[in-house]
Amino acid sequence: MKIQALIRHALKGLCRSPALKPAAWSLSLFLLTAPGCGSAFQNINILSDADEIALGREFSREIEREVKLYTDPEVVRYVDELGQTLARHSTRSNIQYYIKVVDTDEVNAFALPGGFLYVNRGLISIAATESELAGVIGHEIGHVAGRHGAKALTRQLGLEIILGMISGRNPTGVQRVASQLAGVGGILSMLHYSRQAEREADALAVVNLREAGYDPGGVTVFFEKLLKINDREPGALATLFATHPPSRERIENTRKQIAAMPALEGLSTDSERFQRIKTLLPPLKDNPLENKKE
Ligand SMILES: [Zn+2]
Helix, strand or coil: CHHHHHHHHHHHHHHHCCCCCHHHHHHCCCCCCCCCHHHCCCCCCCCCHHHHHHHHHHHHHHHHHHCCECCCHHHHHHHHHHHHHHHHCCCCCCCCCEEEEECCCCCCEEEECCCEEEEEHHHHHHCCCHHHHHHHHHHHHHHHHCCHHHHHHHHHHCHHHHHHHHHCCCHHHHHHHHHHHCHHHHHHHHCCCCHHHHHHHHHHHHHHHHHHCECCHHHHHHHHHHHHHHHHCCCCCHHHHHHCCCCHHHHHHHHHHHHCCCCCCCCECCCHHHHHHHHHCCCCCCCCCCCCCC
């Protein structure tokens, strides 16, 4: 109850923001129908949990055919445990989350419908503290909790096609969609979220971190870092910017949300374990945090 009230409060604040204008929606690549603020918590029951999970599992198979997973057991266990802790404190804790590390320098993270999360090794390397990494994972869990992927796909493809994909029915439609979805790029394009979805995932992440005992300021700090990298070297984080474009507005929103929350003692910003995990990762070939102009 407490969590829901906090999120509702935060979203009410966002909806009043003059920056939240319909023009902003047009960014979306796939013409997602942008819901108005009032509908942010409407329960649009598009897919059952079981159908959504089945769809996510299909996508995860597709993704894992293409990407290389990072297998260092200590790193993998750590990221999974951090993610599971957050998931348990999220607003959608009734489903199983699968959290994996992708073996690439590229700074990115993404969530598929149904709780399949991927965090790139490069993103862990540039997070300075555990709460920054928790912020990113919390944001991805927020997309799952908000059912953003399932909603986006259903709007784009139609429920019939989605159900056909899951059950193997309607092979023509499924084939057509499969050709559009080919590979990681196709799937991520399909999961291009609206700005409204990004705001909701941010608001959920802030509450989620706090409930799980992490400093929610990690969300804001990490966004600031991403923007700084992008200002210095536009295009350096192209994939991440395509799926979850950070913005001054998002930084301000999360900052205001945190400031409006009652103070809570004992939130954790960092851990020795996180710092040890970072030492286990190979150095990035082209570290976006290094200022090449200097
Ligand atoms: Zn996002």
